[in-house]
Amino acid sequence: MHLRIFAVLAATSLAWAETSEKQARQAGSGFAAWDAAYSQASTALSKLSQQDKVNIVTGVGWNKGPCVGNTPAIASIAYPQLCLQDGPLGIRFGGSVTAFTPGIQAASTWDVELIRQRGVYLGAEARGVGVHVLLGPVAGALGKIPNGGRNWEGFGPDPYLTGIAMSETIEGIQSNGVQACAKHFILNEQETNRETISSVVDDRTMHELYLFPFADAVHSNVASVMCSYNKVNGTWACENDKIQNGLLKKELGFKGYVMSDWNAQHTTNGAANSGMDMTMPGSDFDGKTILWGPQLNTAVNNGQVSKARLDDMAKRILASWYLLEQNSGYPATNLKTNVQGNHKENVRAVARDGIVLLKNDDDILPLKKPSKLAVIGSSSVVNPAGRNACTDRGCNTGALGMGWGSGTADYPYFVAPYDALKTRAQSDGTTINLLSSDSTSGVANAASGADAALVFITADSGEGYITVEGVTGDRPNLDPWHNGNQLVQAVAQANKNTIVVVHSTGPIILETILAQPGVKAVVWAGLPSQENGNALVDVLYGLVSPSGKLPYTIAKSESDYGTAVQRGGTDLFTEGLFIDYRHFDKNGIAPRYEFGFGLSYTNFTYSSLSITSTASSGPASGDTIPGGRSDLWETVATVTAVVENTGGVQGAVVPQLYISLPSSAPSSPPKQLRGFAKLKLAPGESNTATFILRRRDLSYWDTGRQNWVVPSGSFGVVVGASSRDLRLNGKFDVY
């Protein structure tokens, strides 16, 4: 099977920048593979009654099957009861599954090998428990609002980084014959009013920011896409002809099927005729309202939905099933099967390599066999009620490993910071003073006299159907929870070697913390899932040098972001293209820690920038393949740079390539990420980072021509250690 062969090839240890040839092949073969799958689907379809077809496209109802989504079996074509199950970080409600790291932690590694391996393992576990459709990965919310409740499920607000992560994850999942589902399509950027709000966006912003990573998903032959709860430009996403038929199926050449988010469908005919192909879960949560099933049958019988449209829906679903070869030897559904294997190794690696070291004064880290350590904060220990005490992780009690909602999984075990620190302390002969509370009383006692004080703070968020400590999804502000600022203040007053460890679903404002002279280090540990403590100890003690880079900007003030949760019925997306670092760059706002930032225990120097380009200006052309016009995916320029480890220890570096469009392009972000690589270097070692630019990477969306266009003129090229730490400058001209 072509897809599997290429996934195996792709599992070699190549940085993404070096694999675009593979991706081009994959798109080509994917197209052929879809053709074959469609041919099988047509044969099967000819054996089906109208009722069978309606059954294929209609879920059986909430809580009426083994999975969160189920469709009935069709015996005549040996089609199983299809099992659709969350989610983006593992099997929700599984009995013995791995709780992988959330998407945002994977993005924070900037390591395509780890991201792909995470996808492969997610797929292996889904297959092992007989899940046909794994409901992830997530590219919407993209993360334009720093407080957005579900941002942590995805890969952050940069569409390029998210696009690469989507591709790697989808190809990884589907290499196991499991259908992936790219969600939520599209512009579902906040939880507040998510089922009523209309996201109003201009055409260029839609293409260059929000649709961009979905194009990657389609290019990687994703089997399914989930339409979102919100309205897009006034029309429900799941009833929106422009986005489903126009953008997704026609422009991007999507061959799979669109399923509704759970209960996101509003009408029988509107959804069918605007491109939605499967309704989930098939009823509302009370089981009272059913919009397809018998109603769809009637609509087809009286001509409100054409027979051809019903055939198309069913064919898309069957073709995806055949594409992934689920018609042969697929395991029976049993969510309780133990499928963990050695997958915890990926969790630990992603948790560890996603840790971002923000501050390290006096080289206080790595720790050097302290004789006494203070460990302070309620999140240093596992939830006293049990690691899975709160359904769908709907509480922020004890150590934090993921946000809350449908995109969660139960932890098979949980190593809290204190657990791992204690183990390490025993081997070092270190004494630990533990204060597992967020109250400032008792802090002076616990922290004073220790060689260093580790203080743990958190910020949590999640999906809006659960309210945690008064927070219904989106965070109301960017402060740490549980009086984190006051806790750090108290610790830093008692101990001048204070190390702050932050576990958070997204940015928090660190100004109060950084103003404490006693705060020597800030470790941004993100969302490390079940390997929380182990990953932290690896970095704190220098078993590895920290190599994570921020996948979003940390501002000095919440208002610096220029975006906020909308309380009314409309979000006008007035910021347009300018979210996260694009906004800070355009408006000359100094971030506290910029997108792409992260310290190391070693140093790197950059040299020898080289640029070659064959790019020509003008609109994209070529046939539509999965992902859009074929030439958008062709390599048109290559940039290389040499990076050397000039420090004393081994470390991994993430050279980042940003481009600036020529002035002939309409107002554009000052710079945009268009390449990155992760190089592991021994002291004194150097290596070349190779960045391959595809036509789409040099294009803007021309609203007049309704096409991607490479502008003529001089393209700026910078290679840096972050979006603000720019080490090498160059340019190339395009005519």
Ligand SMILES: OC[C@H]1O[C@@H](O[C@H]2[C@H](O)[C@@H](O)[C@H](O[C@H]3[C@H](O)[C@@H](O)[C@H](O)O[C@@H]3CO)O[C@@H]2CO)[C@H](O)[C@@H](O)[C@@H]1O
């Ligand atoms: O899980 C499939 C997709 O579902 C959406 O989230 C839903 C979630 O799965 C479900 O557990 C939750 O149910 C609650 C329901 O909303 C509420 O009315 C009822 O009282 O309690 C239910 C909890 O037991 O609803 C969520 C939708 O509101 C996700 O958006 C999507 O990403 C998932 O893939």
